[in-house]
Amino acid sequence: MTVFEPTPQARAAAERAAVLAEIARRRALFVSAGDGRELLCIADLLDTVAVSFYGEEPTVGGIPDGAWLALADAEETAADAPGTGFPPEFGQYVKRAVDGGPLWTPEPIILTGCHLAADDARLTAALGVLHGHLAAAATEEVAHALLEAVLSLCEKRAHLLRVVRG
Template sequence: MTTITNPCAQAAHRARIIAEIARDRFADGPIRAAILTIAAHLDAAADHFAALPPGTQGLPTEATEELFRAEQAAVDCPATRFPAEFGEYVLAPLVDRPLPMPAPLRPLDPAHALQETDLRNRLEQLHADTAAQSERPAQWLGSVLRTWQKHMRLADSVRAHNGRPCNQR
Protein backbone atom coordinates (compact mmCIF):
# COMPACT_ATOMS: atom_id res chain seq x y z
CA MET A 1 0.00 0.00 0.00
CA THR A 2 1.22 3.49 -0.86
CA THR A 3 1.55 5.94 2.00
CA ILE A 4 0.07 9.39 1.32
CA THR A 5 2.53 12.10 2.35
CA ASN A 6 0.61 15.29 1.43
CA PRO A 7 -1.26 16.35 4.61
CA CYS A 8 -4.26 17.74 2.68
CA ALA A 9 -4.51 14.52 0.69
CA GLN A 10 -4.27 12.55 3.95
CA ALA A 11 -7.13 14.60 5.41
CA ALA A 12 -9.20 14.03 2.27
CA HIS A 13 -8.50 10.31 2.42
CA ARG A 14 -9.45 10.12 6.10
CA ALA A 15 -12.69 12.02 5.48
CA ARG A 16 -13.62 9.58 2.70
CA ILE A 17 -12.79 6.60 4.90
CA ILE A 18 -15.00 7.86 7.74
CA ALA A 19 -17.79 8.64 5.25
CA GLU A 20 -17.61 5.04 4.04
CA ILE A 21 -17.61 3.76 7.63
CA ALA A 22 -20.73 5.84 8.22
CA ARG A 23 -22.49 4.48 5.14
CA ASP A 24 -21.64 0.92 6.22
CA ARG A 25 -23.38 1.32 9.58
CA PHE A 26 -26.75 -0.36 9.87
CA ALA A 27 -29.60 1.91 10.91
CA ASP A 28 -32.97 2.99 9.67
CA GLY A 29 -35.31 5.95 9.91
CA PRO A 30 -33.95 9.19 11.34
CA ILE A 31 -30.71 7.54 12.46
CA ARG A 32 -29.98 6.42 8.90
CA ALA A 33 -30.77 9.91 7.63
CA ALA A 34 -28.32 11.39 10.15
CA ILE A 35 -25.63 8.89 9.15
CA LEU A 36 -26.09 9.76 5.47
CA THR A 37 -25.90 13.46 6.36
CA ILE A 38 -22.63 12.83 8.18
CA ALA A 39 -21.28 10.94 5.16
CA ALA A 40 -22.35 13.66 2.72
CA HIS A 41 -20.60 16.38 4.72
CA LEU A 42 -17.48 14.24 5.02
CA ASP A 43 -17.48 13.68 1.26
CA ALA A 44 -17.78 17.43 0.71
CA ALA A 45 -14.93 18.08 3.15
CA ALA A 46 -12.81 15.49 1.32
CA ASP A 47 -13.48 17.22 -1.99
CA HIS A 48 -12.36 20.57 -0.52
CA PHE A 49 -9.20 19.04 0.97
CA ALA A 50 -8.38 17.20 -2.27
CA ALA A 51 -8.72 20.40 -4.31
CA LEU A 52 -5.91 22.09 -2.38
CA PRO A 53 -2.45 22.12 -3.94
CA PRO A 54 0.35 20.31 -2.10
CA GLY A 55 2.06 22.48 0.46
CA THR A 56 -1.04 24.48 1.33
CA GLN A 57 -0.71 25.93 4.82
CA GLY A 58 -3.57 26.38 7.29
CA LEU A 59 -7.01 24.84 7.47
CA PRO A 60 -9.31 25.46 4.51
CA THR A 61 -12.51 27.17 5.65
CA GLU A 62 -14.87 25.24 3.38
CA ALA A 63 -13.51 21.87 4.46
CA THR A 64 -13.61 22.69 8.16
CA GLU A 65 -17.17 24.01 7.83
CA GLU A 66 -18.21 20.69 6.28
CA LEU A 67 -16.47 18.81 9.12
CA PHE A 68 -18.32 20.99 11.62
CA ARG A 69 -21.63 20.18 9.94
CA ALA A 70 -20.82 16.46 10.01
CA GLU A 71 -19.91 16.63 13.71
CA GLN A 72 -23.07 18.64 14.44
CA ALA A 73 -25.18 15.95 12.76
CA ALA A 74 -23.58 13.40 15.11
CA VAL A 75 -24.25 15.61 18.14
CA ASP A 76 -27.87 16.16 17.05
CA CYS A 77 -28.40 12.40 16.71
CA PRO A 78 -26.29 10.59 19.34
CA ALA A 79 -27.76 7.27 18.22
CA THR A 80 -25.36 7.42 15.24
CA ARG A 81 -22.66 6.54 17.80
CA PHE A 82 -20.14 8.93 16.26
CA PRO A 83 -18.14 10.93 18.80
CA ALA A 84 -18.73 14.68 18.70
CA GLU A 85 -15.04 15.29 17.92
CA PHE A 86 -14.54 12.75 15.12
CA GLY A 87 -13.45 15.53 12.77
CA GLU A 88 -10.20 15.68 14.73
CA TYR A 89 -9.23 12.36 13.13
CA VAL A 90 -9.60 13.99 9.71
CA LEU A 91 -7.65 17.09 10.71
CA ALA A 92 -4.84 15.21 12.50
CA PRO A 93 -2.42 15.33 9.53
CA LEU A 94 -2.86 19.12 9.38
CA VAL A 95 -2.81 20.16 13.04
CA ASP A 96 -0.67 19.41 16.06
CA ARG A 97 -3.13 18.64 18.82
CA PRO A 98 -4.04 15.49 20.72
CA LEU A 99 -6.67 13.15 19.35
CA PRO A 100 -9.93 13.15 21.32
CA MET A 101 -10.56 10.94 24.31
CA PRO A 102 -13.95 10.30 25.88
CA ALA A 103 -14.87 12.01 29.12
CA PRO A 104 -14.65 9.78 32.21
CA LEU A 105 -17.89 7.92 32.88
CA ARG A 106 -17.42 7.43 36.63
CA PRO A 107 -19.35 4.15 36.76
CA LEU A 108 -20.51 2.79 40.09
CA ASP A 109 -20.50 -0.80 38.84
CA PRO A 110 -17.00 -2.38 38.96
CA ALA A 111 -17.70 -4.32 35.76
CA HIS A 112 -18.49 -1.06 33.95
CA ALA A 113 -15.34 0.50 35.39
CA LEU A 114 -13.25 -2.35 34.01
CA GLN A 115 -14.90 -2.05 30.60
CA GLU A 116 -14.26 1.68 30.56
CA THR A 117 -10.61 1.19 31.46
CA ASP A 118 -10.21 -1.40 28.69
CA LEU A 119 -11.83 0.86 26.09
CA ARG A 120 -9.83 3.94 27.12
CA ASN A 121 -6.59 1.90 27.02
CA ARG A 122 -7.49 0.55 23.59
CA LEU A 123 -8.14 4.06 22.31
CA GLU A 124 -4.84 5.29 23.75
CA GLN A 125 -3.04 2.40 22.02
CA LEU A 126 -4.71 3.23 18.73
CA HIS A 127 -3.85 6.92 19.05
CA ALA A 128 -0.21 6.02 19.71
CA ASP A 129 0.01 3.72 16.66
CA THR A 130 1.38 6.25 14.19
CA ALA A 131 2.49 3.52 11.78
CA ALA A 132 -1.09 2.25 11.38
CA GLN A 133 -2.35 5.82 11.02
CA SER A 134 -0.15 6.43 8.00
CA GLU A 135 0.16 2.94 6.48
CA ARG A 136 -3.31 1.47 7.12
CA PRO A 137 -5.64 4.43 7.74
CA ALA A 138 -8.84 2.58 6.82
CA GLN A 139 -8.18 -0.23 9.29
CA TRP A 140 -6.95 2.20 11.92
CA LEU A 141 -9.95 4.54 11.63
CA GLY A 142 -12.31 1.56 11.63
CA SER A 143 -10.78 0.33 14.89
CA VAL A 144 -10.86 3.81 16.43
CA LEU A 145 -14.51 4.40 15.55
CA ARG A 146 -15.56 0.91 16.70
CA THR A 147 -13.87 1.59 20.03
CA TRP A 148 -15.69 4.92 20.32
CA GLN A 149 -18.96 3.19 19.41
CA LYS A 150 -18.43 0.63 22.20
CA HIS A 151 -17.57 3.40 24.64
CA MET A 152 -20.74 5.31 23.74
CA ARG A 153 -22.84 2.17 24.30
CA LEU A 154 -21.12 1.68 27.64
CA ALA A 155 -21.87 5.32 28.52
CA ASP A 156 -25.58 4.61 28.00
CA SER A 157 -25.37 1.58 30.31
CA VAL A 158 -23.44 3.51 32.94
CA ARG A 159 -25.98 6.37 32.87
CA ALA A 160 -28.82 3.88 33.33
CA HIS A 161 -27.04 2.00 36.12
CA ASN A 162 -25.80 5.08 37.96
CA GLY A 163 -29.26 6.63 37.69
CA ARG A 164 -31.06 3.85 39.51
CA PRO A 165 -32.47 4.98 42.86
CA CYS A 166 -30.48 2.34 44.73
CA ASN A 167 -27.26 3.84 43.30
CA GLN A 168 -27.97 7.44 44.28
CA ARG A 169 -25.55 8.82 46.83
Protein backbone atom coordinates (compact mmCIF):
# COMPACT_ATOMS: atom_id res chain seq x y z
CA MET A 1 0.00 0.00 0.00
CA THR A 2 1.37 3.40 -1.03
CA VAL A 3 0.95 6.28 1.37
CA PHE A 4 0.19 9.62 -0.27
CA GLU A 5 2.50 12.48 0.67
CA PRO A 6 1.57 16.01 -0.53
CA THR A 7 4.20 17.93 -2.46
CA PRO A 8 5.65 21.19 -1.07
CA GLN A 9 3.51 23.05 -3.64
CA ALA A 10 0.37 21.24 -2.42
CA ARG A 11 1.24 22.14 1.18
CA ALA A 12 1.74 25.78 0.17
CA ALA A 13 -1.63 25.80 -1.61
CA ALA A 14 -3.32 24.24 1.43
CA GLU A 15 -1.76 26.87 3.70
CA ARG A 16 -2.90 29.68 1.40
CA ALA A 17 -6.43 28.27 1.39
CA ALA A 18 -6.34 28.21 5.20
CA VAL A 19 -5.11 31.83 5.32
CA LEU A 20 -7.91 32.92 2.97
CA ALA A 21 -10.44 31.02 5.11
CA GLU A 22 -9.24 32.87 8.20
CA ILE A 23 -9.53 36.20 6.39
CA ALA A 24 -13.10 35.32 5.41
CA ARG A 25 -13.98 34.37 9.00
CA ARG A 26 -12.56 37.63 10.37
CA ARG A 27 -14.46 39.68 7.78
CA ALA A 28 -17.70 37.87 8.64
CA LEU A 29 -17.63 39.60 12.03
CA PHE A 30 -17.86 43.08 10.52
CA VAL A 31 -20.31 42.86 7.62
CA SER A 32 -24.05 42.47 7.19
CA ALA A 33 -25.64 39.19 8.20
CA GLY A 34 -26.12 38.14 4.56
CA ASP A 35 -22.54 38.85 3.57
CA GLY A 36 -21.36 37.24 6.80
CA ARG A 37 -23.15 34.01 5.91
CA GLU A 38 -21.54 34.06 2.46
CA LEU A 39 -18.10 34.69 3.97
CA LEU A 40 -18.55 31.76 6.35
CA CYS A 41 -19.60 29.60 3.40
CA ILE A 42 -16.45 30.68 1.52
CA ALA A 43 -14.36 29.88 4.61
CA ASP A 44 -15.89 26.40 4.91
CA LEU A 45 -15.22 25.72 1.24
CA LEU A 46 -11.64 26.91 1.62
CA ASP A 47 -11.23 24.52 4.56
CA THR A 48 -12.33 21.74 2.20
CA VAL A 49 -9.74 22.94 -0.31
CA ALA A 50 -6.99 22.78 2.31
CA VAL A 51 -7.99 19.31 3.48
CA SER A 52 -8.17 18.09 -0.12
CA PHE A 53 -4.58 19.13 -0.78
CA TYR A 54 -3.43 17.09 2.21
CA GLY A 55 -5.72 14.10 1.75
CA GLU A 56 -6.15 13.58 -1.99
CA GLU A 57 -3.69 12.84 -4.73
CA PRO A 58 -3.48 15.60 -7.32
CA THR A 59 -5.07 15.16 -10.71
CA VAL A 60 -5.05 17.66 -13.54
CA GLY A 61 -2.59 20.51 -13.01
CA GLY A 62 -1.43 19.17 -9.65
CA ILE A 63 -4.68 20.06 -7.91
CA PRO A 64 -6.92 17.37 -6.35
CA ASP A 65 -10.47 17.06 -7.67
CA GLY A 66 -11.98 17.94 -4.29
CA ALA A 67 -9.95 21.14 -4.16
CA TRP A 68 -10.98 22.10 -7.71
CA LEU A 69 -14.66 21.63 -6.92
CA ALA A 70 -14.61 23.44 -3.57
CA LEU A 71 -12.56 26.30 -4.99
CA ALA A 72 -14.97 26.69 -7.91
CA ASP A 73 -17.90 26.79 -5.47
CA ALA A 74 -16.11 29.37 -3.31
CA GLU A 75 -15.39 31.58 -6.33
CA GLU A 76 -19.00 31.30 -7.44
CA THR A 77 -20.17 32.29 -3.96
CA ALA A 78 -17.86 35.32 -4.06
CA ALA A 79 -19.15 36.29 -7.51
CA ASP A 80 -22.75 36.08 -6.27
CA ALA A 81 -22.00 38.14 -3.14
CA PRO A 82 -19.82 41.15 -4.03
CA GLY A 83 -20.38 42.53 -0.52
CA THR A 84 -17.93 39.93 0.79
CA GLY A 85 -15.03 41.83 -0.77
CA PHE A 86 -13.63 38.59 -2.18
CA PRO A 87 -13.04 38.91 -5.92
CA PRO A 88 -14.59 36.15 -8.04
CA GLU A 89 -11.13 35.09 -9.23
CA PHE A 90 -9.56 34.79 -5.75
CA GLY A 91 -8.93 31.07 -6.27
CA GLN A 92 -5.89 32.02 -8.32
CA TYR A 93 -4.04 32.73 -5.07
CA VAL A 94 -4.34 29.05 -4.14
CA LYS A 95 -3.81 27.63 -7.63
CA ARG A 96 -0.65 29.64 -8.32
CA ALA A 97 1.05 28.04 -5.33
CA VAL A 98 0.85 24.79 -7.31
CA ASP A 99 1.38 25.83 -10.92
CA GLY A 100 3.47 28.98 -10.47
CA GLY A 101 1.54 30.76 -13.22
CA PRO A 102 1.08 34.53 -13.36
CA LEU A 103 -1.54 36.22 -11.22
CA TRP A 104 -4.30 38.02 -13.09
CA THR A 105 -4.85 41.67 -12.20
CA PRO A 106 -8.11 43.29 -13.27
CA GLU A 107 -8.13 46.35 -15.47
CA PRO A 108 -9.31 49.59 -13.87
CA ILE A 109 -12.93 50.29 -14.61
CA ILE A 110 -13.61 53.09 -17.05
CA LEU A 111 -15.39 55.87 -15.21
CA THR A 112 -15.61 58.89 -17.45
CA GLY A 113 -16.17 62.10 -15.58
CA CYS A 114 -16.02 60.43 -12.17
CA HIS A 115 -13.43 61.36 -9.54
CA LEU A 116 -13.43 57.75 -8.33
CA ALA A 117 -11.72 56.58 -11.54
CA ALA A 118 -8.36 57.71 -10.17
CA ASP A 119 -9.00 55.83 -6.92
CA ASP A 120 -9.77 52.64 -8.84
CA ALA A 121 -6.66 53.09 -10.99
CA ARG A 122 -4.52 53.47 -7.85
CA LEU A 123 -6.07 50.40 -6.21
CA THR A 124 -5.60 48.34 -9.37
CA ALA A 125 -1.97 49.46 -9.74
CA ALA A 126 -1.27 48.61 -6.09
CA LEU A 127 -2.88 45.20 -6.60
CA GLY A 128 -0.56 44.61 -9.55
CA VAL A 129 2.47 45.50 -7.43
CA LEU A 130 1.35 43.15 -4.65
CA HIS A 131 0.79 40.39 -7.21
CA GLY A 132 4.40 40.84 -8.29
CA HIS A 133 5.61 40.58 -4.71
CA LEU A 134 3.41 37.55 -4.09
CA ALA A 135 4.82 35.79 -7.14
CA ALA A 136 8.35 36.49 -5.93
CA ALA A 137 7.74 35.72 -2.24
CA ALA A 138 10.76 33.96 -0.78
CA THR A 139 8.75 32.06 1.84
CA GLU A 140 5.16 31.08 2.41
CA GLU A 141 5.11 33.24 5.55
CA VAL A 142 5.79 36.27 3.36
CA ALA A 143 3.13 35.04 0.91
CA HIS A 144 0.59 34.82 3.74
CA ALA A 145 1.24 38.41 4.79
CA LEU A 146 0.94 39.52 1.18
CA LEU A 147 -2.37 37.66 0.86
CA GLU A 148 -3.71 39.74 3.74
CA ALA A 149 -2.71 42.92 1.90
CA VAL A 150 -4.05 41.69 -1.45
CA LEU A 151 -7.44 40.80 0.02
CA SER A 152 -7.57 44.15 1.80
CA LEU A 153 -7.11 45.94 -1.53
CA CYS A 154 -9.70 43.67 -3.14
CA GLU A 155 -12.16 44.59 -0.40
CA LYS A 156 -11.51 48.31 -0.91
CA ARG A 157 -11.96 47.92 -4.66
CA ALA A 158 -15.21 45.99 -4.19
CA HIS A 159 -16.50 48.77 -1.94
CA LEU A 160 -15.54 51.39 -4.52
CA LEU A 161 -17.34 49.46 -7.26
CA ARG A 162 -20.48 49.19 -5.09
CA VAL A 163 -20.40 52.97 -4.57
CA VAL A 164 -20.00 53.60 -8.29
CA ARG A 165 -22.73 51.16 -9.32
CA GLY A 166 -25.09 52.34 -6.61
